[in-house]
Amino acid sequence: VERFASYDDLHLLVQKYIVRGEEPRTIELHTGIDGRVWSLNGEHFRACKPVGSEEYLGMECRTGEFDISIDVMGSYVIEGGTIEDHRLRCEDREMIHEYSIRISPEKPVTLIQYVSVFTSNDTEDPKKSARETVRRAQRLGYQVLKDEHKKRWDTVWDVSDVRIDGDIFSQAALRFNLYQNIIATPAHTDTLPIGARGLSCQAYQGAAFWDQEMFNMPMFLFTQPEVARNILTYRYKTLSGAREKARNLGYTGAFYAWISGKTGEELCPSFFFKDVFTGRPIHNHFNDWQIHVSPDIVYAIKLYYEATGDWEFIVRYGAEIIFEVARFLWSRAHFKKDKNRYEIIRVLGPDEYHENVDNNGFTNYQCRFALSFAESVYQRLKKENPSEYYLVAEKIGLEGTEVDDWCDMQRKLYLPEPDPHNRIIEQFDGFFDLEDTTPEQLERRILDNHEYWGWPNGIAVETQVSKQADVIQLMNLHPLFEKKVVRANFDYYEPRTQHGSSLSPSAYAIAAARIGYIEKAYTYFKEGTTIDLWSTAKAESGGTFIGGIHTAACGAAWQMIVFGFAGMRLAEDELIFEPVLPELWEKVSFTLFYRGNRLTVSFTKESMYVTAYEENPDSVDVRIGCNIVKIGPGSHEIVQYGDLRL
C-alpha cells in the first residue's frame, strides 16, 4: 500500500493498493466513500448524499455546525486481474463499489484511487473543483503526482531540516516533530489557524491557542517567513472575534480567544473538565482569565518584525492588532492608588493549575512588552506612514490620549522582580505562601487517576506545584535576566513543575541549555520530542479527551535546537549565538532566514560555521560568544570557541 495526501495539491489524496496472490484465487475488493463521520459533538454532517456514476464516486455533505458544503470526489483505476463481478452499493451516507476479482501470482491487481476534497470555504463550487482535481489527477497519473508531491516536500525540507550528527535517536525524534509542525500548519493561507492537535484528531476543534505564535510560529519565521506572516495575518483577520470577546466581557480593544475559531470567536467552553467524584462539570476560566494570549501575539509580531524587517506587515496588519491589544490591556488593568501602580489581577498564567491569581510575572512582563511596542509602533507609524496611521486611527477611533495611557501603564505596571536575596521571581502574588511540595508527593494524594489537578479544588491548587513552565517561560522570552537569576529560578521551579503540559519540557530544555545545564537540556529535549512517540498516557484529563499530536511541542522541538542548544537570539541588528552541545551530539546544522538573507549554521563542540547564500541581499552581523562577524553574500565564517570564550 502506498498513499499520500499531496503536499503539492492540498485537495488531492492518492492511494495505490497492489494485491498479489500466492496462488490463484478470487478476492473481494471494495472501494468507495463512507460519509458517516462523527465529531466529538455528535454527527458531523447534517446531510450527506452519495452522488455516484461509473466514472466518479462522490459524496455531497453539509456540516451541522456552520452549514459548510463538503464535496468529496473520487475516481479509481483497476489494473490487472480479471473482474468477475461488480456491484455498486449505495446506501445512506455510503457508496461502495464491490468487485470480485480473480488474481494469480503472475497477475496481481492494482487499485489506484484519486480523491479530492473541497469545501465551500475553499471555493464557490466545491463539487466542480473536486471533480476537476480528480480529472487532472487521473490525467497525470500516479507517478507524476507522487513526483510533484515529493518535489514539494524536498523544497520544504531543504529549509526546514535540522541535522544532528552523532545521535540517530535525537535526529529521528526531531524530524518527527518538524514534520508534524509542518503538516499541522495551513501554510498556504492566512485564514486558518494551526490546530493545537493539528489534523490528528478533533480535540480542541482544530483551533488556535497561544501555542500558535509562541510554539509553532518561530520555526516558520526563520525557515519560511512567508508562512509566519500568514500565521500572524490570521490574527488580523480574526480581530473582530477578539474585539467582540473584549466587549462581551466589559473591556475595550481586542481580547484574543483562548481557543480561537474561524472568525476569532472564543471556542473555549466555561465547563471543560468533569469532577470525577461527582460527575459535575468544572468551571475553569481559561477563556476569560487567561489573558496573556493577546500580548503573546504582540510579542510574536515584534519577533516577526525583528527577524524579517517587514515593516509593511506592521503597517498593514500589525499596528491595528497591537493598538487593539494595548487598548484591551489598559481596560483590563486595575490601578492601585495606594501603591501608585497598575496591577493585572485575576488571571491564569501559563501554569494552568493556578487560576484567579494576581500579578503573574509572565503575564505582567508580556503586557509591559506589548504596551511598549504599541507605543513605539504608534510613534513610528505616525511619523513614517502618516496616511496609513490616520486610516487605522480612524478605523478604530484611536485617540492620542489613549497612547498616553499606555505609556503611563507601561511605566507604572507592577513587575515582580527577582528577590534581592535569592534571585527568585514569585510566579504570582502569594505563590510562596502556598504549600511547598512536589508533583511526586502530590501524586500520592490522588484518589482517582482521572481527577483534574487544577482549579477550583484539584490537588495542586493550594500548592506550589505548577503544571508547566511559567517563570522559566518568561525568562526564555525576555533576555532581561542575568544567567545567575535564570539559574536560581530554574533550580527553584524545576522540582515544583509537573510538566503536565506538553509545552513545558521544551521551555525547560531551552533555559537549561542557556544556563549551562547541558545534559539536563538534553534530557528535556528527549522528553519534549517524544511526547507523541512513546505513549498516549495523557490523552485524557478530568474526563475530557485531549489526545492527538501535540503540535506546539513539535514546533518547540525546533526552538530547543535553535534557541536552546545554538543559543540564538535577536539583538538590535544582529544574530547572537551561544552554542552548546550535549555529550552525545557531534554536530548540529540548520538553515536560517534573517531579514531576507539565507544562512546555513552548523556547530560542533569546538566551533561554529555560518555560510551566507550567494543570492543574499545583505551581509549579516553574527555574534558568537563575544565576537562579532559580518557575513557577506556567498561568504562564510568559522569561529573557534577557544579564541572567543572569556
Added chain:
Amino acid sequence: VERFASYDDLHLLVQKYIVRGEEPRTIELHTGIDGRVWSLNGEHFRACKPVGSEEYLGMECRTGEFDISIDVMGSYVIEGGTIEDHRLRCEDREMIHEYSIRISPEKPVTLIQYVSVFTSNDTEDPKKSARETVRRAQRLGYQVLKDEHKKRWDTVWDVSDVRIDGDIFSQAALRFNLYQNIIATPAHTDTLPIGARGLSCQAYQGAAFWDQEMFNMPMFLFTQPEVARNILTYRYKTLSGAREKARNLGYTGAFYAWISGKTGEELCPSFFFKDVFTGRPIHNHFNDWQIHVSPDIVYAIKLYYEATGDWEFIVRYGAEIIFEVARFLWSRAHFKKDKNRYEIIRVLGPDEYHENVDNNGFTNYQCRFALSFAESVYQRLKKENPSEYYLVAEKIGLEGTEVDDWCDMQRKLYLPEPDPHNRIIEQFDGFFDLEDTTPEQLERRILDNHEYWGWPNGIAVETQVSKQADVIQLMNLHPLFEKKVVRANFDYYEPRTQHGSSLSPSAYAIAAARIGYIEKAYTYFKEGTTIDLWSTAKAESGGTFIGGIHTAACGAAWQMIVFGFAGMRLAEDELIFEPVLPELWEKVSFTLFYRGNRLTVSFTKESMYVTAYEENPDSVDVRIGCNIVKIGPGSHEIVQYGDLRL
C-alpha cells in the same frame, strides 16, 4: 430541681435538688466537679487539679490555648435525710462527694450547691474571688440569691420585653429569642464579644462576627444603650488585631476579623469545611475576602451615634475605628482608570455561596457609607475637638491627603444602581449571567446531604441561588430606595434565596413588612424566631459542626418587630414609624430609648400610642405616616392611622 446562673452575680451558679422518697430507702447522692472538659480542638485544660476540703469543693485549671487560670469553687448544704455514709472520691480532674442518705416520705433531702467560676481574665486571684463569692452566697442563702437574680432580670425585662397581643405563639417565640440575645451578650464588659452561638456550645469559638453589630446590637442600642456602647467599645479594644490582619494581607488601616477573637485576631480558618466526596479540606475565603465586616462596624457606630447622640464615644473610640476602616477600604479598593471609578473586587457579600465576586452591592454601599461618615467625623472632630483630633491623628499617623483620598473614593466608588427597566440591583457583577434556578430545583442535584453548597464548586456557585439576603439586606440598612424598588428586588431575589443562613429570614421579614407584604412578613417572622425551637437540622455543614443557638437570629427577632412591623427608622432628628400588623396580632408594645429619652410604643391596626417618661430630658419628634408629633417628658400621643395615611 431548680437552678440558675445568677444574672445579678455573673460568677455565681446556684442549684437546688430536693429528693422525696415514696417509701423509706437509702439513696446515693453524688456531688462535685468534673474537670474533664473537651473543646472542639481537644482537651480544654492542660492542667486541672482538684483542691478539696470539707468546706469547699474546688478545681484549679489552666487552659491549653492561652494558659488562662480557671478556678471553680463550690460549697453545698445537705438538709434533711440521714447521712449513713460519706466518701470523698478525688481522682484525676474529678472531685466527688458521695453520700448514702436515708430518706422517707416525711423526710426529704435537699441539696443546695453554690458554685463560683473566676478566671485570670476576670481578676488577679481567681481562686480567692471564687471562694469569696461562694462564701457570700452561703451566707445569703438560696432564697436571697434567687430574689437578687430575679430582680435583676425584672430590670432587664422591663426595658427589653416586647408584647404581642393576640398570638401567644408569636409572643412565646419572640421572648425566647429576646432572652437568648440577652444571655449571649456580655453586657457587663467591653472586652468580650458576643459569640455567634452565645455560650450554648463551642461552635465558632465564642467569637464575634458581623452578627454582633448588625444583628445583636440594635436591640441593646434601643433598650440598654450602655450595652451597645460596650459592644462597640469591644471593637475599639480589638483594633490591634484588625490592624495586624490588614497588614498581613498587604493593606493599611483596620480589616476586622471575620471571626474575631479576644484581641481581634482572626480566628476564621482558611479551611473550614470538608469536601464530602474526597474528604479533602475546602479553602473558603471568609477570612480574607469577606470585607464588609469593617464598614458594617462603622455603620453600627453611626447608628449608635444617631440613636444616642453620644459624641463622646466617637471622640474617644469611634473616630479611630472609623479612620482606620476608611484607610483599609482605600487600600483595598481598585481604581479602574478606563471607567474612572473605584471598584471593590474579589469579595464575599452577605451571600456566602458566591465568593470571589466583584462590586457586591451590599459591600459597595456599605463602603461608601463608611467613607462618607469618616469624612464627616473627621471634619467635625477637627473643628469641635481639635486636641482629641490631634491625639488620634498623631497616634495613627493620619494625614489630610488621606481624607482627600477617602472623599475621592466616596465620590467615584461604583455603586450598582437599580436597573432602569426592572428596578433590580444586580447582587454583584455578572450575577444575572449565572444559571437562573431556585433552591428547590438545586436540591434535586444533591448527591450527599452533607455536601457544602458554596465555593469553590458547590451546587449553588454557578447559579443565582443565594444563601441568604444580600441585596435585601442592603435595602434594609439604607432607606435610599423607593418602595417599588425594594418590592421589585424582593420579588426577584426571594425565590432565589435559600435562607441557608439564620440571618436571612429576619431580613426578608423586615423588608416584607416595609413594602406591605404583611402576611409574608409574618411567615418570615415565625421562621426567624423558631430557628432554635423546632429542629437542629442545620447543626452541620460540609462536615463541620455549626449548631447551637443562633444568637444573631435572636437579636434579629427584636428588629423584625421594631424595624419591620413598627417600621421604625431614624431620620436626622426624629423617629419614623410606619406600623403594620399581621392579621392575627392585635397589638404590639415595646420600650425604646432614644437620645436619653425613654418611650413606650404600642400600636394596633388602627393607631399608634407613644408615651414619654416623666424623667425624660427632652421631647422627642416622632413621625407616624406623614404626621409629626412632638412628645414631651411625661406626655403621650395617640395617632389614628385613618387621619394620616394618604
